[in-house]
Amino acid sequence: MALPGGADARPNCRVEAAGLRIDWSRQFLDEHSRGVLLSLAAEAGFHEARRKLFNGERVNESEQRAAMHMALRGAGERDWQVEGEVVSTQVRAELERIENFVAALRDDDRLGATGKPFRNVVNIGIGGSHLGPEVVTQALPAAEGAPRVHFLSNVDPAQYHRVMDELDPETTLLVVVSKTFTSRETMVNARRAREWLVAALGENAVADHFVAVSANVRRVNEFGIDETRLFRFWDWVGGRFSVWSAAGLAAAIHLGMPRFREMLAGAAAMDRHFLEAEDAVNAPLMLGLLDVQSIRAFGWSAWAVVPYSDRLRLLPAYLQQLVMESNGKGANQRGQMIEGQTGPVLLGGTGTDAQHAFFQMLHQGPLPVPVDFIASACPQGESTADWEGHRILLSNCLAQAEALATGKSPEQVEAELRQQGMDTDTIRRLVPQKSFKGNRPSTLVLMDRLSPVRLGALIALYEHRVFVQALLFGINPFDQMGVELGKTLAGRMESVLADADALAEDPIAEAAAQWIRSHWEPPS
Numbered sequence: 158m159a160l161p162g163g164a165d166a167r168p169n170c171r172v173e174a175a176g177l178r179i180d181w182s183r184q185f186l187d188e189h190s191r192g193v194l195l196s197l198a199a200e201a202g203f204h205e206a207r208r209k210l211f212n213g214e215r216v217n218e219s220e221q222r223a224a225m226h227m228a229l230r231g232a233g234e235r236d237w238q239v240e241g242e243v244v245s246t247q248v249r250a251e252l253e254r255i256e257n258f259v260a261a262l263r264d265d266d267r268l269g270a271t272g273k274p275f276r277n278v279v280n281i282g283i284g285g286s287h288l289g290p291e292v293v294t295q296a297l298p299a300a301e302g303a304p305r306v307h308f309l310s311n312v313d314p315a316q317y318h319r320v321m322d323e324l325d326p327e328t329t330l331l332v333v334v335s336k337t338f339t340s341r342e343t344m345v346n347a348r349r350a351r352e353w354l355v356a357a358l359g360e361n362a363v364a365d366h367f368v369a370v371s372a373n374v375r376r377v378n379e380f381g382i383d384e385t386r387l388f389r390f391w392d393w394v395g396g397r398f399s400v401w402s403a404a405g406l407a408a409a410i411h412l413g414m415p416r417f418r419e420m421l422a423g424a425a426a427m428d429r430h431f432l433e434a435e436d437a438v439n440a441p442l443m444l445g446l447l448d449v450q451s452i453r454a455f456g457w458s459a460w461a462v463v464p465y466s467d468r469l470r471l472l473p474a475y476l477q478q479l480v481m482e483s484n485g486k487g488a489n490q491r492g493q494m495i496e497g498q499t500g501p502v503l504l505g506g507t508g509t510d511a512q513h514a515f516f517q518m519l520h521q522g523p524l525p526v527p528v529d530f531i532a533s534a535c536p537q538g539e540s541t542a543d544w545e546g547h548r549i550l551l552s553n554c555l556a557q558a559e560a561l562a563t564g565k566s567p568e569q570v571e572a573e574l575r576q577q578g579m580d581t582d583t584i585r586r587l588v589p590q591k592s593f594k595g596n597r598p599s600t601l602v603l604m605d606r607l608s609p610v611r612l613g614a615l616i617a618l619y620e621h622r623v624f625v626q627a628l629l630f631g632i633n634p635f636d637q638m639g640v641e642l643g644k645t646l647a648g649r650m651e652s653v654l655a656d657a658d659a660l661a662e663d664p665i666a667e668a669a670a671q672w673i674r675s676h677w678e679p680p681s
């Protein structure tokens with residue numbers, strides 16, 4: 158099927174939802190295939206599944222939990238329920254606690270152990286307890302006077318040094334974020350940061366300098382943080398859906414509470430669109446269905462997300478967790494193995510940098526990779542140079558999408574080469590190498606400017622799209638069983654590396670461990 162010639166030819170492939178202009182005109186979709194995709198959604202029970210999701214039923218069956226992240230951002234609008242129990246009251250209460258805390262930091266009412274105001278905040282957490290707050294912090298400028306927010310996620314000590322070595326314990330607040338409060342990396346980093354603090358300011362400083370964000374109250378208490386310094390979220394908030402909860406505390410500190418609430422409102426607006434828009438113009442539904450079509454009907458297993466925005470440079474990594482941890486699964490909810498690819502492999506980078514890296518493959522690689530182009534009409538800054546740079550950025554964004562769709566025919570290439578006076582043999586060899594097949598699909602997501610409300614809507618758009626993909630594949634998108642085995646083995650491997658008498662079960666791992674140990678020497 159050829160891509161349509163012009164966007165106006167397909168008015169139903171473009172919607173404005175929650176302030177985002179979402180255009181899938183350059184996808185392989187005509188009236189017939191749209192009908193097929195929508196009937197597949199109906200067969201998969203889309204309306205009922207969406208109802209269950211928004212009603213707080215146990216959609217995460219393997220873990221027997223709801224997935225009610227919508228309640229976190231819509232708490233002001235109505236009383237959301239989880240398994241029949243109203244949760245909006247506790248959500249609002251926790252938001253208020255966060256608000257008071259952020260205000261106290263801003264107004265220097267909450268001080269460090271030696272009476273100095275906090276100038277730096279370190280978010281210690283990994284996965285959903287890191288990517289969400291960092292993606293927001295990078296995307297949006299800090300509120301005036303807000304402390305600088307840093308992120309410590311990796312257990313690699315090099316990262317610890319990069320983040321912590323420049324900080325002053327007296328003016329640093331440590332926020333340990335972990336839903337389970339068991340993630341090894343987070344616990345190791347939190348303990349090391351605690352030692353760093355205690356070495357400088359003594360044991361009593363812990364109470365002033367540490368707060369926790371978790372669903373596991375007992376573990377937090379065991380770590381030595383009492384409930385007055387614990388911000389809660391709940392079992393029904395998945396890690397990769399948790400930025401809207403207290404797990405977004407670092408982002409709230411960075412943005413200030415009014416703008417954090419605006420982000421929640423943007424996501425809530427996308428929730429309303431997903432819940433209320435007609436199927437054919439329901440952006441998360443249609444995009445999710447198109448993803449499934451790309452994977453299942455066309456066999457394209459990759460997907461690229463390219464924000465033309467330096468501020469959204471972490472978005473592809475954030476979406477990798479959202480998409481691939483949710484839907485990168487080989488068994489469906491009924492316990493049957495799924496044949497073929499499920500969730501797409503997501504690659505990404507920012508435009509225009511990515512154009513000089515992996516775009517070659519997008520244009521001429523043998524298999525199409527559908528691309529999401531994301532851009533804002535206005536730049537962040539207001540100077541003439543900012544507007545000029547931004548115009549160039551946007552031109553590239555629109556041009557790349559067009560080039561992918563239209564391509565360049567062999568005839569056109571041949572004519573150009575002839576005009577340059579090239580000989581026939583060279584032309585024969587060069588024409589296939591220089592032509593572009595075109596017909597490469599893309600989706601364009603535009604917003605007026607990157608603001609809290611638009612960012613919220615953008616992230617929620619992807620969340621619901623992932624839900625739709627999962628529904629069509631029969632997958633539970635809310636668990637992540639596939640991360641467990643490696644964690645268990647890493648635990649065992651720690652003793653193998655620490656103790657030469659402890660052997661690894663696997664001979665290849667054992668040989669590698671021996672080699673590593675034989676190369677251990679103090680730094681010169």
Ligand SMILES: O=P(O)(O)OC[C@H]1O[C@H](O)[C@H](O)[C@@H](O)[C@@H]1O
Pocket residue numbers: 283284285286334335336337338339340343396397482637640
């Ligand atoms: O928040 P935590 O419990 O520390 O979990 C942090 C992360 O680690 C887990 O292994 C999962 O892969 C992620 O979904 C989660 O966000």
